[in-house]
Amino acid sequence: xxxxxxxxxxxxxxxxxxxxxxxxxxxxxxxxxxxxxxxxxxxxxxxxxxxxxxxxxxxxxxxxxxxxxxxxxxxxxxxxxxxxxxxxxxxx
Amino acid sequence: xxxxxxxxxxxxxxxxxxxxxxxxxxxxxxxxxxxxxxxxxxxxxxxxxxxxxxxxxxxxxxxxxxxxxxxxxxxxxxxxxxxxxxxxxxxxxxxxxxxxxxxxxxxxxxxxxxxxxxxxxxxxxxxxxxxxxxxxxxxxxxxxxxxxxxxxxxxxxxxxxxxxxxxxxxxxxxxxxxxxxxxxxxxxxxxxxxxxxxxxxxxxxxxxxxxxxxxxxxxxxxxxxxxxxxxxxxxxxxxxxxxxxxxxxxxxxxxxxxxxxxxxxxxxxxxxxxxxxxxxxxxxxxxxxxxxxxxxxxxxxxxxxxxxxxxx
Numbered sequence: 398x399x400x401x402x403x404x405x406x407x408x409x410x411x412x413x414x415x416x417x418x419x420x421x422x423x424x425x426x427x428x429x430x431x432x433x434x435x436x437x438x439x440x441x442x443x444x445x446x447x448x449x450x451x452x453x454x455x456x457x458x459x460x461x462x463x464x465x466x467x468x469x470x471x472x473x474x475x476x477x478x479x480x481x482x483x484x485x486x487x488x489x
Numbered sequence: 490x491x492x493x494x495x496x497x498x499x500x501x502x503x504x505x506x507x508x509x510x511x512x513x514x515x516x517x518x519x520x521x522x523x524x525x526x527x528x529x530x531x532x533x534x535x536x537x538x539x540x541x542x543x544x545x546x547x548x549x550x551x552x553x554x555x556x557x558x559x560x561x562x563x564x565x566x567x568x569x570x571x572x573x574x575x576x577x578x579x580x581x582x583x584x585x586x587x588x589x590x591x592x593x594x595x596x597x598x599x600x601x602x603x604x605x606x607x608x609x610x611x612x613x614x615x616x617x618x619x620x621x622x623x624x625x626x627x628x629x630x631x632x633x634x635x636x637x638x639x640x641x642x643x644x645x646x647x648x649x650x651x652x653x654x655x656x657x658x659x660x661x662x663x664x665x666x667x668x669x670x671x672x673x674x675x676x677x678x679x680x681x682x683x684x685x686x687x688x689x690x691x692x693x694x695x696x697x698x699x700x701x702x703x704x705x706x707x708x709x710x711x712x713x714x715x716x717x718x719x720x721x722x723x724x725x726x727x728x729x730x731x732x733x734x735x736x737x738x739x740x741x742x743x744x745x746x747x748x749x750x751x752x753x754x755x756x757x758x759x760x761x762x763x764x765x766x767x768x769x770x771x772x773x774x775x776x777x778x779x780x781x782x783x784x785x786x787x788x789x790x791x792x793x794x795x796x797x798x799x800x801x
Contacts, residue, residue, distance in 0.1 A: 452739050
């Protein structure tokens, strides 16, 4: 199964789980499975239309999905999918 | 009192730099202001040494540490930062001849990496998954392992962070508005700007309303801001200070960023645009008044984020 790495700010919604294993075949399916398991994440990851929020940065391996096939980017059984948070804490 | 003042020429030069910290212009927002009875002003904080609001706390933290002897000659200055504080430290440290080590998240913008590397900073990149929370842990671990080598500035828990704004930003705002300010709005990151400025403004006139801004969601595109419910809350944050906490939507801030360039000739960073959005939303809600916010930095260090916004 693909492994999804949960960033620290979102672990409050995953009972501190840092890794989520998914059978999804693309990024959207992986994210949807994650939200099915942890519904509190929905508002943080999806917009009103149910699309992944445009500023949420997701990587498959070392590649930003914006440089691939966005949410339709294929996920293999051995893929590592990562959600990268924005930089917090500096400017104020 | 100064218990120990290094007397080398380089540290003398450091003290001369105080003339290039603070005293930023208070700029009137005209075309994007939605209510003719409400004035909106913003402090152009990139117009000081180091190019951001962080000149104030970085200088004050270093000044206090040098004067108290905690940052004496030979010691490294160490902190965790997402970039702007690091750049300010780097400018001042190079003048003072102080070695600088910074723990920064691996996903800081390329411009910040370039600037910090050009200024000769010893950079330690921490996990991009953990934002600056991970950088803080790394800096603390380094300081604990080698306490004789490092002075850990710890901007998130250092009172000289918020005191910089208490003693400068707030004073400037009171003077520049002729005491007419009715509302202060600012985003929450280290919370130094909000805490220090608000504390002084409330002492000056308790009727001044202070509104803290934070991202609406845990994941966001407002670099420097903290979503308090899911982030490590800084020790200097005073949760009794704010009259209100307002959520700001990242995409809304991006729209304001575009509008500010087009209609106000201001080339804002995402967090500056978010502060302006907070001020605009407030201006729509109140009948009259004078709102002041800060623009921590401009867009020049955010090309990866800002270019697509301006082209969209």
